[in-house]
Amino acid sequence: MRLGIRGKLVIAVGAVITMTMLAGTVSWETYRAVERLMNSITRQTMPMVVTALKLSDMGRRLTTEAAALEAAKSASEQQNHYQGLGRSIEQISETLDHLASPPPASENAASGDLKAARVLIHPLRTSLDA
Numbered sequence: 470m471r472l473g474i475r476g477k478l479v480i481a482v483g484a485v486i487t488m489t490m491l492a493g494t495v496s497w498e499t500y501r502a503v504e505r506l507m508n509s510i511t512r513q514t515m516p517m518v519v520t521a522l523k524l525s526d527m528g529r530r531l532t533t534e535a536a537a538l539e540a541a542k543s544a545s546e547q548q549n550h551y552q553g554l555g556r557s558i559e560q561i562s563e564t565l566d567h568l569a570s571p572p573p574a575s576e577n578a579a580s581g582d583l584k585a586a587r588v589l590i591h592p593l594r595t596s597l598d599a
Contacts, residue, residue, distance in 0.1 A: 524564055531557040558593050
């Protein structure tokens with residue numbers, strides 16, 4: 470079977486259209502995958518990063534308060550720093566509790582880290598209550 474120019478042209482145009490549609494479909498699915506990843510980052514990862522920065526600042530304040538408690542000269546200064554230390558520990562504990570309760574339908578990959586942080590903060594809270 471011999472194809473004329475018209476037949477060859479129809480086949481070539483059909484091939485170009487098919488390839489264009491295939492490339493468009495692949496591109497569309499790729500953009501959807503990127504969108505899902507970006508949504509995951511903005512909804513889950515970024516709030517965790519912000520909370521981690523807050524925890525870092527709270528840890529800095531806890532360390533500063535502990536140093537000030539040790540350097541306090543009078544009983545009233547010690548009492549003030551002791552209360553500040555208690556507030557700092559409570560804030561850290563509340564933040565860890567907040568991190569441990571992720572929004573529904575999301576997985577918390579850092580649950581082991583949270584448990585480790587709780588293990589570290591628990592003795593501080595216990596010794597402060599004693």
